[in-house]
Amino acid sequence: MPTLVVAGHGMVAHRLVEAVRAEDPSGNWHIVVLSEEPRPAYDRVALTSYVDTWDPASLALPGSDYAGDPHVDLRLGELAVSVDRDARTVTTASGAVVSYDALVLATGSRPFVPPVPGHDLAGCFVYRTIEDLDAIRAAAVDKPGRGRRSAVVIGGGLLGLEAAKALRDMGLSPHVVEMAPRLMPLQVDEGGGSLLRRLITSLDVTVHTGTSTDAIEADGSRLVARLGNGTELDVDLVVFSAGVRPRDDLARQSGLEVGPRGGVLTDASCRTSDPAVYAIGECAAVDGRVYGIVAPGYAMAEIVAAQLTGGSGEFPEPDTSTKLKLMGVDVASFGDAHAKTEGALEVAVNDAVAGTYKKLVVTDDGKTLLGGVLVGDATEYNTLRALVGRPLPAEPGAILAPAGGGAAVGVDALPDAAQICSCNAVSKGAITRAIHEDGCDTVPKLKACTRAGTACGSCVPLLGKLLSAAGVEQSKALCEHFPQSRAELFEIVQATRITTFSELIARYGSGSGCAICKPAVASILATLGNGHVLGGEQMTLQDTNDRYLANLQRNGTYSVVPRIPGGEITPEKLIVIGQVAQDFGLYTKITGGQRIDLFGATVDQLPLIWRRLVDAGFESGHAYGKALRTVKSCVGSTWCRYGVQDSVGLAIELELRYRGLRSPHKLKSAVSGCARECAEARSKDFGIIATENGWNLYVGGNGGTTPRHADLLVSDVDTATLIRTIDRFLMFYVRTADRLQRTAPWIEELDGGLDHLRAVIVDDSLGICEDLDAAMAKHVDNYADEWKGVLEDPEKLARFTSFVNAPGTPDPAISFRSEREQKVPVMLGVPEVRR
């Protein structure tokens, strides 16, 4: 079996391994990955967000440990130090020798530290790895100085500003020193740079441009940075972020050709001067040029993977466009941002009041777009970037005009070759083919079919526009009976105070409803507080689970889950559950949500079972509902040696607060008492992790077919603030999400995503927080146990019969057998019926 050796394990190396494994599922290649770092490849692009959690898992790339894949041998902490191209072997720092049939160099780059005197003093750092950030944090914490501590970042490019943000988030006052006359000189022009400077300065970062750093000197426990313009900065630490250099040592050592400005020289197919050796990512000089961003690196990985698995490929015209949000400030540049093309003209609008700067670079006839810069508002980045090299749909000035008066650039104007998703190199043509030929009629289908929008997600809005442009109606209709979306129906029911489905469908819909709209409307009515979910007509709207307040299983029986808030239960109550299970002969299983599921109950048995449970102090666990399920918890500071907060106490408080809240989909939560995260809170719709100062709230996580970690919404808040924030999060979700849309896709589809969500529920940007708070207060006040409500109402109880003409007779079609000392269903054949 041939061996593929990959030297390095960063994002690009991981993409290569993934791509080879995808094309070579039977494992014709044995893959050995030599990683210098002590952990598998992680999301280095998001390195700065590590400061939010200090949890390396927050940067994990899915599947990058290749667990369970026998064809990939990932060796961590194993630096490749030399290559013998004649023997086709790689030697590692530990002395191991690995033979290869193909070798891919993916060693990345190293931070460039300018040779200023004092650059190697204690307190000087670089900014590239998790270990670098840990070291910066240790140094920052180590220096309990008088007053606020400060730091200087040498380099005002993209990475330097990221480092400044990280330092600010650690509580330091950062300075940024840039030799060029403006920040981000590679991406932004002078006009954009001056606005950027103003916006960044307003965020407590002191900016020094147009000056060199002449020396770093020690001054007691602190450092002094001497700038070329005479300024002396008295700081606690120094971070060098003055660019990177390709790590081409292996190429030089083994006699491979290198590029004119460094980097392993390759042709357009990423092959080096030795046909058995490839180079990809930041260490490669493709046709002599080195790329320092991830998208071209991914393209190289795909090209090499294709060649290794029998295909071919060449590096496409690289897209070095950049869009990012730095400390809340949009910065984007694309194409020929600096008007270097001969005869290029620049058209710029600098709106100091709005805090936006927009510039388009066009050909001398003003008709073709060459590039541009956007600062402060990069909404139009996607469409404009895709238009580079194409005729403009309107005069440049009209396109730049402030919103409302401007000629919006539509997707119609884009040619088929225009790249919509630059992460995965998907063209407009490929997307329209998927729409017309593969029948993709929704954004999720397009994402699955073309991979567009599956990496950074910034092009997702364009996918929706392309569907509309192709005449695919992005219907928001709930079903054939209601032309409105679920969110619109919620608003209607709320505003009109309609309390029945029949009135709603008579006034706003058509027909008699179906299994889609009836449960959806029942959920809306329940959220808005319209009495018991089985009251009056509501009974006929409910899905079987909600109609029988239990979970239907495959043989027509139901399972019962009493609520066990936070997973805490007394021995006495545990015994009651055991006795009930024994008396009714129920199969018993512990759930993932820290409670107990009792299976095999017939419709007739449900009220009898619940009579016993309610008498013992249990109530409905809503395992059957699109509602809050459980708030799982670790044992917390009460018992755990490491716990910093009472996670069980908070979990119980939250579970009791939100129990019974009907929502568009199920809601799961968890509380962890420390950063070790034993409750797996980040896999929940809302997860809480204790900090030494309070709580961090994460939202939008889930397990299921598309597992997703929740994102940090607010950090270090006290309990009251935490609960208020969750109240608003849940109410805003319940009101505006689609049917069966969980919180993660809901947040993804919000225009502005997590930032917008934070603006609405933390900063009250829509002025609805008071209303959301009141709605949740009403829910909490009006909560009543649904099972108790059934037991107290003879009319509702009468509906729990298998047969209307033979109450108490069990369904003869249900039978059980025994497995591991418990009963399990036997599926019977067709009952014989004649006609």
Next chain:
Amino acid sequence: MTTSIERTWTAVCAAEAVPEYAGVAALLDGGVQVAIFHLPGDRWYALSNWDPCSGAAVLSRGIVGDAGGVPVVASPVYKERFTLDGGQCLDAEDVSVPVYEVRVREGVVEVESP
């Protein structure tokens, strides 16, 4: 029980025990299960209670509504829809369930005996 010339009828329950858009199950002689549905306008339908798509006797517990104006019940297990007047499955090819005659006499629901 009343008899007519062609059929035997089994009295099942009071009509008022079945709300509009609700279903109930009845157990007939020989263990046959029938799902009976009540729609507005005093319209009554009866299908086999057995859901051929899941193998469970549960159709009476489905949600009743319409598909393009045709009255249907959706199985509570995997949501396939069956027409109430013909028992035809709209979501699986060549699948249908038996249909039974049903009537209301003097406030009592009666189904055709098998």
